Structures are given as structure tokens and as C-alpha cells.
Amino acid sequence: MADANRPDVAEREPGGDLGPQRPAGSLRTTSENAGRNLKEWLKEQFCDQPIENCQDTRLHDAAYVGDLPTIQKLLQEDSFQSRINEKSVWSCGWLPCTPLRIAATAGHGHCVEFLIQKGAEIDLVDVKGQTALYVAVVHGHLECVRILLEAGADPNGSHHHRSTPVYHAARVGRADILRELIKYGANVDVNHHVTSATSSPTFRPLTCLVVCPLYISAAYHNLQCFKVLLEAGANPDFNCCGPVDIQNFSRGSAVCIMDAVLRHGCDKAFVSLLIDFGANLNLVKWETLEEGAPGRIRVNSEGMQMFKEAKSCPRRLMSLCRVAVRRGLGKCPLHLISALPLPDPIKKFLLHEQ
Template identity: 25%
Template sequence: MAAAHVSMPGTRGTNLEFADYSLYSNLSDDELMQLAIERSLADGQSSGPRSENSNNPAALNMPTVPRQAPPTHRPQQQLEPAACPANPPRENPQGVCSVGHFVTGSGKRMVAYRRYDGTMQVVPEPEEELAPIVKAILDGDVGTVRLLVKQPGCNVLAPNKDGWIPLHEAAYYGQDQCIKILLRAQPGMVNQRTLKGKTALMFAVSRDHLACVESLLENGADPDISNMDRETPLYKACEKENPAMVAMLLNYGASVNKNCIQGWTALHESVCRNNVEICEMLVKAGAKVNMPNMYGITPIFVAAQSGKVDALRLLLKNGADLNSQAADGATALYEACKNGHDEIVEFLLSQNADANKPGKTGLMPIHIAAQRGNDCIVSMLIPATSKARVRRSGVSPLHLAAERNRNDILELLIEAGFDVNATLSDDRSMMYEDRRSTALYFAVMNNNIDATTMLLEAGANPNLDTFNPLLVALRQGCIQTVTMLVKHGANVNAYIPTHPTAFPAAVMFCMKHLTLLKYLMDNGCDALSCFNCVYGRNPHPPIKIRRNLRYDSDETVEKTCVQFCELISTETYSHWAGPIIDVLLDYVGHVKLCARLIEHLDSYDEWQCIKEKSTPPRPLMQLCRLKIRKLLGINRLKKICKLPVPPRLIKFLNHQEREIDF
């Protein structure tokens, strides 16, 4: 009972004074509750007219409890004293008894009232007494029903608290003989509704009582009266998949195209359940096969969405529009692809369904199939899809396959000739914070090495995105992806437009990975720019903490180019300054270290040799190596192993002279 919500409005006229309560100390809880309710009703009736009393919620919800005789050992006159003492109650100044009604989670009706000592008492609500005719209907006693309807005092139109009359009870419990007796006595009640708008016919159909349905229809029941959800008996019969009942309702003139509150018709419901027999009856009775619901969904759309191929064949045979679109632009083919119904897709394509109709999002069936990873459907859609229409959509299925790591789909699309360098349209690219635009970027961002390999080997350009995929791979520290990208021409000197730096951004992402830093330098990364400081040997200004303009829109901070010495002086990289500078010095000639870099090298005694290494003049061998590398170029250096050059020279040019065994 703790979970139940108890609402106990205060009732006028239930106040028993404390001294008054002492008169009833020997009464039981049930007797006290009954007495309080009786006095509340009596006071309510004597206080004013009915219209005033009807505004009291407690009076409206108060059950009628028959007056019981008091205990025989107590005089009758003590139950109703002439006046109550003026002594007020101790704990409840506004009334010592309040009654509330509620329903438990299991549907049991309860009554709650507060005792005069402040405790709560909860008891089951007295059940509504069944009328004799209703009891006879529930028992299936046809003879008693026949006798009762003939009695003058029997009111077959008297409703219960839910608005049910005996006819509704008979229809609900399948008592067709009782229905006939009731309708002979009062034929005008055949279409009377309950408080929820249900007729006896609706009850009979919902409960699959065919004989009751027939009796009601024969006696003039209207088959088109709907409930509060605008569902008709025909709709319910289709929901129950009862062909005999559907045929009977249609024979009595049920409207076949009447829709429910969401525009769903009986044909929609039958198609959803793949009941071909009922679908045929509805179509022959005039059901519109292209009638949409409130979302623009036609029956053929429902069949494709739920994978009902038999119903789909029937609809197409009867003239359904194969390429009709819902309110969001989706077609039957799109929905079949979305839900992975291979058989439906195959059938729709065999009937020449348009595979190039995009929805309002711009996505075509092949897009959604690639996104869902159904390689069988993608294989069927590839021949039917126009690559030109795909380009106009602003997104390639390659993007969606790479984004969801659908490697099998990616391979199929590449083999089918889809452009691996297709870029997202501007509006789609702006949906991503990093403004990504290629399928390769998605693959690298997901750290999907297989997808990255497939795209690069198929000719993907690694330099089309605003934020270079190489920088993503460096930030992830994936050496395999970095080497693949560099091998296929990724720009090792790429910059980030939104964060200008005086040196390549690639250096920034691999300062803690000296192996990667050396690999980038071997492949042409500009090391000299790291030593081009605008302050030189002069004192450097303190490093300013730059706020993010995206979060501080009220302040305008001038975007200045970040110097290498500023970045390496941050807490993250300052402990690595010496080894980083040492690697960079191997790829430059005469340079002058700025004041801040010298300060770093002076901070550790072990780094003094690095400082001496930078002191001019640099060794002649180092200057020659740089000159040869510059003349050959990076592309030739990558192929130098194939040239008739001594191995020692190759190692020297690749900064591997320490491995030379003299």
C-alpha cells in the first residue's frame, strides 16, 4: 500500500469532537468509518441545494453505504447526540475524519480515512452491488434474464459507474441469447456507448464473439461507430485477424476506408499483420490501396517496413504506388533497406522501384543500407543506383560505411567504382566540429587500419581535409596508420588553419614520440621552422594562456602565431625539451637557439652536449648530408635503395650513421 497515491479531500460534516468520540469508544473501525460517512452525507444534504453540494469532491466520490443497525447492547439514542461538546480535537483541528479513494496498481479500489488519534486506516472499497439482471447475464442464465426484463421495476438502460448497461455486459461476455432478449425489450439502446465511447458491437468484436456481432448487426447496430481513438469495429476485427467477422461487418455496410485518430485504416492494420485473406476482402470492398495515414504512410510502405512480402504482392497487383513517399520522403524501398528485409528489397527492385529517390535528409536507399551494414542489400542496390545522384546528395555511402566501420561494405563500394575522394557537402561537413569531409578521415578517426589501407590503395588523397588525417593519426599515436599515410603522400608539413603555428602542426602531436618525430623529419618535415623565433636572443615575454574564443565570446583575443619555443615551454613538454631539440638539430644546418631554448638546455647538466651541438660551425658532413637530401628530394630518397649507391651512404643520408660498423 506504500506505493499507492492517496488523495484525501477534506469532507465537510465529518468532524466529531473529542468528547463526542468518547461516546463511540466501543465501536469497531468499520462501524466508525460507516458512521462518519453517514454523518458526512447527512450534513451535506442539509447544508444547501444539490448544485452546491456537487462542488465538493469528497461528496461526489463518496460511496453509498447502506445504513446498518447499531450494536444491540448500546441504546439507539446514543448514536446521534443532540449536540457535541465544544472541546476541540487534539491533533486535527480541521476534522478528525477525512475519506479518500484510490486504486492500487493491481486495479483494486481502496478507501483511506484518518482516525481521530491521527493514524491512517485503509480498507477495500465496498464493491458496487450488481443489479440482478447483470448478475444473471454474467451467469449466462437466459431464463432469468427473460423474466427480469418483463418486470416493471427492471431498468435495462440503467448504467453503472463506467456507463455500462446490461447490453454491454452481454456483448463483453459473449451472451448472444441475452443480447436478443435485451434488444427485443429495448431495441433503441443497441448503439448506446459507455463513458469511454464503446458500443456493444465494439465489445463483441474486441472479444471475438461472432454470434454476438451477428445478433447486434441484425438488430441495427451501426458498424461505423468508433471509440475514443476513432477505431471502428472493422478496424478491431482486422486487428483480431478474424476473416468471418470482417466479412460480416462488410456485408452490413461497414465503411472500409474510415481511419483512426492517426489515420491508420483497416487495410493498414491487415497489411501490417500480413493477412492476405482479409486484405483481399478489404480491397474488393473498395479499400484505397494508396490511402496515407497522418504521416503519409501508405499500406505498401507498411508492408515494406515490416517485411510482409505476401501483402506487398497483393497491393502491387491492385495498383499500389510503388514509389510513394512518406512525410519524411522515405519510400518503401528505403524502409525495406533500413530494416534489412532482403527479400522485400529484391522484390521491389524487380518491380522497378526507384533506388535514386532521396528522403528529406538527402539520403538514398544505398546510403541507409551502407550505414546499417547489410552487404547483400548494398550489392543489389549498386547496379540500380546512379553515381551522379549520389554525388548530388552531398554524401557518399563510403562516408557512412567508413563512419560505422563497415569494412565489407566499404570494399564492395570501392570495387563498384564509387569515388574514394568524394567529399561531404559544406552543410554536412559543418555538422562536425573538425569539418571532416572524406571517407579516409572517418577511417583514420576510428583508428580502422583495414579501412584506411583499402581507401589509400584505392587512390584516396590524404590531403583533402581541413584537419589533415595525418595529424589525427599522430595524435592517436598509431605508427602503422602514420606510415601508411606518409607513404601515400600525406603532407608532413600540414598546418591547422584554426590554430596557427610557426612550425608544422605534425611536430606538435609527436613531441612525446621521438620515433615518430624522427620518421617525419626523415620524410621531409620542416625542422628549420622550429628554430625561427621572432624574439631570438632577446628576452621573451611571458607565455599568455589563450582562452578559447568559443566559450569566451565577450572577449576578443587576437590570434597570434604560436612559436615552437612557447609550445615546448609548457608544462606538458618542458621535461622533453632536450631530446626534442636534439632530434631536430640533426635535420638543420647553422641555427641560433633563442633565449628560451637556451634556458631549457641550461636547466639540466645532461643537456649541455645538446647545446654544444647547436654551436656553429656545424660539421661539414652534416652540411653535406643536408645539401644532398635537398638536391635529391624526398621522393628520390625513398627510392635510393634501388639506386647503385653504397649502403654506407644510404645509411648516412637517412641519419643512420651510428649504425655504420667501422
């Protein structure tokens, strides 16, 4: 769904394609049946029990309102314990969800924790491919996010859903949630290779800039998230893994993160961070920065000036060394830099703390 404040960054929810358009005159005759039939179809496809056996939604309703005593009482019964992972259409809505998914959506951490203790499967997905962790991130429930991650939830969400917890946290500016996801191993780069369970990865070169966590944090001017992602080892040029075919990028489109930052008129602090973290300034061609260039949104004059000055001067040797060391360590060990047997000033330098 496109954000009203950012018309230049369009997003569509999975399944958001409206499909073929019906004639206007047919809408009235089908609208009433459409809602009922969709609800029945969802029940048939995604409820673990037949429709006639899905009427007792007390466990789901208790999870929605955060009624832990009722959940504890119900789960003493074998019938409810055996249905703890049932995706039921509950009385407060018609999206088939598990009790854990519902509690995570509503932000009831104590219920989330208890349901996990009683055997709720953490990474089950709903009809939209969303995990309990993803919806907890979407609704900004930091406590639920921590509980789910500590219990072993996949910090990258589900491959059935094209958004990820990291992407959403970066988009809405929740640096606190982003740090938790990264702490538990979330991938801050996007892997654009097409993979399947039966085939090896297809190494298709990237031919356009991916709307990735680093990009989206810049587009929404979320500086803290932008910094957290770079500190965690996000690729400062493309924020993705795999080969890149920059020669086949669309003419006039952003060719790297720095180009996107300049086009979105980001504050010079964004430019400074990319420079510090080793972005390749030569990827941005002068002709793409001329006045009236296609795809231009707005330009921050201070940010542009900082970029031009940095591009015209050679990088400092200390800066090059820091970039080389960090890249040599890779992403996963970056948080272990503080434990290295090095003098504190060097560790702080490698961690960009000075």
C-alpha cells in the same frame, strides 16, 4: 576540441565557434526547436534529393553495419546505383553522409572496397569538409586507409577542412597510418600561404609557429610519429613552406620546433632527432630558456643539456653533408634513396639508419 590531457594545445573543430550567447532564460524555450530545425536545415542543404525522397536509407544503413551482401543486392538496382553518392540523413544519425563515408567511419574495409568498385566518389566531403579518408584516419581504421589510398584518395584530405589526415595521425600517435599517408604522397609540411581559385598565392610571412604535424607530435610526445615526419622531409625548424618573419614572432612564444620541444619537456630523443636532421640551433635564443620565461610549460633537463652541448659545438662534417644531400633531393624522392647506385653504408647513412 581541446584534449583534456593537453590543456596547452587547444584545438577547435571547424564550425566550433559557439557564436553569440543567448540569455539563459531563452535556452529552454528554443532548445527543442533548435535540434529539429538544425536537422531539417542539414537535410535541405546537404541531401542530394528532396527531403521526401531521402527516406530510403537502406544502402546507408547497410554500410554502417558492414552488411556487404545487402549492399551488393541493393546496387544491382539502377535506382540505388544512381544514388551511390547521395548524402542522405541515415537512420543511425543525422549527419548527411555518403555510404562510402559511413563505411569508412565504421571501419568496414570490405564495404569501402566494393562501394569504390561500384563507382563511389572517393573524395566527396561531408558537411564538416571531411573526406572518407580523413574519417578513416580519425577512427584509426588502417585497412580502410590503405584501400582508399590505393584507390586514389587525396592523402592530404580536403582544403575545406582545416585539419588533415597527416596532422590527426601525428596527434594521436598512429605512426603506421602516417607511413601509409606519406607513402602515397601526403605533404608533411604546412603551406600557410593564402590561396584561392581566382588569385595567386599571397606570400604572407609566417609570424608565429604553426601548430603543424611535427609540432603536435612533439606536444603529445609521439616520438615515432616525430621521427617518421622528419624522415619524410619535414622542415625541422618550422614544418612549413614559405617565408618566415621571425622578428615579428610574439615575445615569449616558441620561435621554432626545437624551442617548442624544449618548452614541452620532450625527452632528449626529440632533441637528438632535430639535431640529426639539421635544425638551426641558433634560432633558440638563450633568454627564452631562462627560468620563469613566459610560455614555459616544463623542461626536460636531459633534453636541455643535450641542446646546450650541441649548440656550443660545431656540427660534424658528415652530418652537414647528410643534411645537404637530403635537402638537395627534396621531399618526394627521399623514399627512393635506397634505389640510388650508392654503397649500402652511404644509403643507410642518408636514411638515418645508422
